[in-house]
Amino acid sequence: MQGLRFLWLALALWGAIHPMYYFLSYMAANEWSLGRLIDAWYVNESTTGLTWDLTIAAITLTIWVIAEVAVRRNWSGLWAIPATYCIGVSCGLPLYLYLRSRPVT
Numbered sequence: 001m002q003g004l005r006f007l008w009l010a011l012a013l014w015g016a017i018h019p020m021y022y023f024l025s026y027m028a029a030n031e032w033s034l035g036r037l038i039d040a041w042y043v044n045e046s047t048t049g050l051t052w053d054l055t056i057a058a059i060t061l062t063i064w065v066i067a068e069v070a071v072r073r074n075w076s077g078l079w080a081i082p083a084t085y086c087i088g089v090s091c092g093l094p095l096y097l098y099l100r101s102r103p104v105t
Contacts, residue, residue: 008098015090016083057089065096074100 023037030036041051062081069077077099084092 005098005101008094008101011094012083012091012098015092015094016087019088019090054089058084058092061089061093061096068100072100074102076102 026040027033027037040047042048061084065077065080069075077096079099080092080096083095
């Protein structure tokens with residue numbers, strides 16, 4: 001199980017760094033405008049569909065995290081929620097799986 005746990009952490013780090021590189025590059029080229037970045041997410045039907053896909057996945061992940069934390073009392077799992085909304089599902093989901101897979105004490 002330790003190998004799988006390491007994989008979740010590696011994916012969470014990759015999910016934080018790789019997308020953020022593109023977000024920051026875009027913002028640097030556009031006067032650090034968050035508004036322009038958000039506008040770019042809706043530039044055509046393809047990006048709009050992807051934006052909604054990720055939004056629905058983020059909401060679903062949030063509900064799952066809250067439901068499991070309420071039962072398991074694994075409070076550290078709540079860190080996945082800000083990771084999901086501040087970075088993305090590509091970070092939040094593997095981070096939650098990493099936090100969830102810690103040894104039970």
